[in-house]
Amino acid sequence: MMTMSSLSSPAPQSVPTPRYSGVRQHKADGAVYTPRRFAEFVAEQMLAVAKLPDKGLVRVLDPACGDGSLLHALLDALPETVRERLDIVGFDTNAGAVHCSLTRLQMAYPGLSLRIEKRDFLECVFRTDGAGELFSNHAPLESFDLVIANPPYVRTQILGAKQAQLLSERFGLSGRVDLYFPFLLGISQILAPDGVMGVIVSNRFLTTKSGQTVRRELLKRFRIHHAWDLGDTKLFDAAVLPAVLVSTGRGFSSAEPIAFSSIYECEEEPREHAADPLTALSCSNGAIVAIPDGRRFHVLHGTLDNGGDPEGVWRVATDTSDSWLETVNAHTWATFSRIGKVRVGVKTTCDKVFVRSDWDTMPENERPELLRPLTTRHCAQRYKPATAKKPKHILYTHEATPAGRVPVDLARYPRSAKYLEIHRATLEARTYVINAGRKWYEIWVPQAPEAWGAMN
Numbered sequence: 001m002m003t004m005s006s007l008s009s010p011a012p013q014s015v016p017t018p019r020y021s022g023v024r025q026h027k028a029d030g031a032v033y034t035p036r037r038f039a040e041f042v043a044e045q046m047l048a049v050a051k052l053p054d055k056g057l058v059r060v061l062d063p064a065c066g067d068g069s070l071l072h073a074l075l076d077a078l079p080e081t082v083r084e085r086l087d088i089v090g091f092d093t094n095a096g097a098v099h100c101s102l103t104r105l106q107m108a109y110p111g112l113s114l115r116i117e118k119r120d121f122l123e124c125v126f127r128t129d130g131a132g133e134l135f136s137n138h139a140p141l142e143s144f145d146l147v148i149a150n151p152p153y154v155r156t157q158i159l160g161a162k163q164a165q166l167l168s169e170r171f172g173l174s175g176r177v178d179l180y181f182p183f184l185l186g187i188s189q190i191l192a193p194d195g196v197m198g199v200i201v202s203n204r205f206l207t208t209k210s211g212q213t214v215r216r217e218l219l220k221r222f223r224i225h226h227a228w229d230l231g232d233t234k235l236f237d238a239a240v241l242p243a244v245l246v247s248t249g250r251g252f253s254s255a256e257p258i259a260f261s262s263i264y265e266c267e268e269e270p271r272e273h274a275a276d277p278l279t280a281l282s283c284s285n286g287a288i289v290a291i292p293d294g295r296r297f298h299v300l301h302g303t304l305d306n307g308g309d310p311e312g313v314w315r316v317a318t319d320t321s322d323s324w325l326e327t328v329n330a331h332t333w334a335t336f337s338r339i340g341k342v343r344v345g346v347k348t349t350c351d352k353v354f355v356r357s358d359w360d361t362m363p364e365n366e367r368p369e370l371l372r373p374l375t376t377r378h379c380a381q382r383y384k385p386a387t388a389k390k391p392k393h394i395l396y397t398h399e400a401t402p403a404g405r406v407p408v409d410l411a412r413y414p415r416s417a418k419y420l421e422i423h424r425a426t427l428e429a430r431t432y433v434i435n436a437g438r439k440w441y442e443i444w445v446p447q448a449p450e451a452w453g454a455m456n
């Protein structure tokens with residue numbers, strides 16, 4: 001079973017669990033299923049916003065339904081009078097998942113109008129041939145009143161270079177591509193103007209540079225009612241920190257500010273108690289809440305502030321944080337970004353091979369030629385790095401050419417080649433480097449080789 005959280009509940013009895021060929025496939029599918037309590041939270045929040053029609057069909061979609069936990073929670077939360085009028089559609093590319101969710105929903109609600117299919121949602125929604133498909137790029141044939149989803153979150157390096165490039169071209173994306181983003185674009189095409197979407201996504205897009213496009217498109221394509229940054233609540237596999245968005249289609253126009261809540265672990269003395277982090281979210285702004293496993297959380301409720309820039313990072317604005325920021329601004333001479341470009345450093349994804357402080361213990365005739373001095377947090381200081389006791393050096397395998405940055409030709413650096421060859425198996429274990437069409441000895445994020453010229 002894929003569910004990871006302590007909040008998870010076992011699948012209903014005798015419901016088959018999907019089979020995956022292993023963790024790799026699981027990762028490549030972005031399949032981490034939503035625990036029951038989390039699914040209930042999303043369903044409840046959607047229905048708090050939805051104004052469902054009194055008569056006629058109510059169309060519901062989960063475009064990546066997995067074991068059906070989200071659809072199940074939504075069905076449980078809907079009033080019986082609406083449940084009778086539902087037309088439910090679910091897609092998943094995994095046959096086991098399709099079987100699992102179909103069985104689960106049929107058992108829980110026999111007689112429901114259900115269509116759970118093994119299909120690729122992106123293929124479906126972005127088909128342009130109009131050949132009787134469910135959706136077409138230009139004229140959506142059908143739209144949905146409720147779309148609930150935990151789309152696959154698959155990072156570029158797992159996706160593989162080819163697929164990532166295809167998605168970038170197809171959806172006009174720049175920078176990193178995560179699979180959940182095309183899903184959001186797809187949902188925007190099939191959500192009824194006053195339909196409601198409830199999605200679980202990674203919270204990375206809230207603040208990262210690569211999230212710029214996601215932030216802009218979300219604000220353009222949806223009317224977001226409430227966003228939750230569920231930070232380090234560990235509702236999932238720790239690798240993905242979740243955020244939840246509840247939005248309507250663009251049909252609902254409103255100048256209302258967007259409600260934005262966050263919950264992060266803290267050390268402070270709790271004044272309130274809750275059964276779990278999601279229940280803690282119903283505590284008031286500023287509350288410190290303890291949960292039974294001993295963790296304490298700081299809950300914030302405010303509005304979304306992006307500094308008026310559609311691509312700007314999202315933060316929770318509250319009266320307290322606004323007045324704190326005013327104080328900081330009043331005492332600030334300049335922000336870091338006005339003085340210089342703020343960048344992250346190089347990222348080797350194998351520091352034990354590339355970054356060492358004991359290169360000088362190697363005989364000189366074996367020491368790699370490509371060593372460069374590193375400024376790390378141990379020696380960083382104002383204006384220039386301090387002289388560290390044991391300075392670190394990086395074996396840097398890239399160079400600048402008139403055509404741009406390229407990996408070095410190892411034949412020109414025999415000592416570096418010999419050293420790297422010894423560690424070849426370790427470096428090749430970074431399969432995403434090879435899958436991205438790069439050389440086995442490359443540094444994953446090498447930044448700008450020409451910048452070494454400025455190091456003194």
Ligand SMILES: C[S@@+](CC[C@H](N)C(=O)[O-])C[C@H]1O[C@@H](n2cnc3c(N)ncnc32)[C@H](O)[C@@H]1O
Pocket residue numbers: 029030031032033034035062063064065066067068069070091092093094097119120121122123149150151152153
């Ligand atoms: C993160 S899981 C979520 C499943 C379920 N909605 C839940 O919340 O438990 C993502 C699911 O998306 C499926 N998936 C991956 N790519 C897909 C695609 N292109 N179209 C439809 N489903 C896809 C995976 O098989 C996986 O079951």
